[in-house]
Amino acid sequence: MKSLLLLSALLLVIGVLMQPLGAREILIFENPEQEMRYQSLVRELRCTVCQNESLFDSNAPLAIDLRNQIYGMVKEGAEREQVVDYMVSRYGEFVLYRPRMSPLTYALWFGPIILLIIALGALFWVLRSRSRDKTAQTHNAATLTPEEQQRLDRLLAGKD
Amino acid sequence: MRLRFVWPLLAFVVLVALLWVGLSLNPREIPSPLIGQPAPAFSLPELHDPEKQVSHTDLLGEPVLLNVFASWCVSCRHEHGVLVELDKYGIPIYGLNYRDTRDDALRYLRAAGEDPYTAIAFDERGLVGIDWGVYATPETFLLDSQGIIRYKHIGPISPQIARDTIIPLYHQLLAEEVPSS
Numbered sequence: 453m454k455s456l457l458l459l460s461a462l463l464l465v466i467g468v469l470m471q472p473l474g475a476r477e478i479l480i481f482e483n484p485e486q487e488m489r490y491q492s493l494v495r496e497l498r499c500t501v502c503q504n505e506s507l508f509d510s511n512a513p514l515a516i517d518l519r520n521q522i523y524g525m526v527k528e529g530a531e532r533e534q535v536v537d538y539m540v541s542r543y544g545e546f547v548l549y550r551p552r553m554s555p556l557t558y559a560l561w562f563g564p565i566i567l568l569i570i571a572l573g574a575l576f577w578v579l580r581s582r583s584r585d586k587t588a589q590t591h592n593a594a595t596l597t598p599e600e601q602q603r604l605d606r607l608l609a610g611k612d
Numbered sequence: 613m614r615l616r617f618v619w620p621l622l623a624f625v626v627l628v629a630l631l632w633v634g635l636s637l638n639p640r641e642i643p644s645p646l647i648g649q650p651a652p653a654f655s656l657p658e659l660h661d662p663e664k665q666v667s668h669t670d671l672l673g674e675p676v677l678l679n680v681f682a683s684w685c686v687s688c689r690h691e692h693g694v695l696v697e698l699d700k701y702g703i704p705i706y707g708l709n710y711r712d713t714r715d716d717a718l719r720y721l722r723a724a725g726e727d728p729y730t731a732i733a734f735d736e737r738g739l740v741g742i743d744w745g746v747y748a749t750p751e752t753f754l755l756d757s758q759g760i761i762r763y764k765h766i767g768p769i770s771p772q773i774a775r776d777t778i779i780p781l782y783h784q785l786l787a788e789e790v791p792s793s
Contacts, residue, residue, distance in 0.1 A: 501747055514738070542645070
């Protein structure tokens with residue numbers, strides 16, 4: 453048991469150490485804005501080879517090429533939108549980790565909010581109907597028939 | 613009162629339907645934004661003959677296939693035989709040798725036997741590949757006579773895909789060509 457624990461701890465450490473370090477190119481920019489633009493772009497664009505990684509995380513040859521391409525574009529003064537358009541016109545909307553707002557993506561953007569509203573509405577409805585049941589029950593219990601009332605009076609008076 | 617039991621069942625059925633469709637899609641197949649667009653411009657040296665240039669204008673005039681391949685791409689070997697058959701069938705095939713070295717690519721073609729390509733553009737650095745949205749070799753584009761990309765296949769072409777999709781589409785493009793000329 454103890455050795456198993458030790459082994460899993462060791463594997464965890466190895467796993468952490470083997471995390472990819474992401475983009476390793478040494479890049480020199482003209483100004484900090486360009487660097488910021490580059491850094492945010494490579495994190496927001498998906499690598500199409502290894503689909504759950506951004507260009508920044510990926511070590512695929514294509515990701516390296518695309519990072520170089522984006523670096524070149526940013527260094528030549530390309531705006532954020534230009535780089536995004538460049539990527540989308542080649543690889544499609546799929547490369548955007550932050551999808552654009554369009555009729556195609558409305559379900560993606562608003563779906564969760566709509567589902568939340570539906571869920572809250574259902575919860576409210578269930579709670580209200582349940583509490584209505586309960587008040588009806590307590591109300592029934594509180595009203596006594598005349599015979600019951602008489603009996604209660606007698607009981608309270610201690611005659612029975 | 614009955615509805616109380618119907619709603620969760622209904623929600624479950626909808627969820628199952630969504631998962632059924634969602635999980636049967638192949639996440640590797642990303643629809644290309646280039647379908648219906650003119651082929652991206654390029655001009656590259658020919659693989660066999662570096663003195664010659666291959667460019668997008670060579671693809672004009674008749675429906676053609678453009679096949680992206682590389683010597684390091686294992687599944688390219690699998691589809692090579694199908695390409696040879698498509699060439700024999702009469703479909704012109706242009707090659708885009710992607711991120712490769714000339715020696716490796718020539719050796720690969722020699723080892724594969726027959727060369728189905730009319731001409732091969734040598735894209736050593738993969739920059740033309742980026743313009744074409746290439747992300748997984750092999751990829752095959754079908755262009756009409758105007759040089760518009762009409763179909764893209766990602767992954768090796770199986771004999772079934774060649775027979776059921778590429779050849780019928782090729783004939784459709786050939787038929788389109790007649791009234792305009």
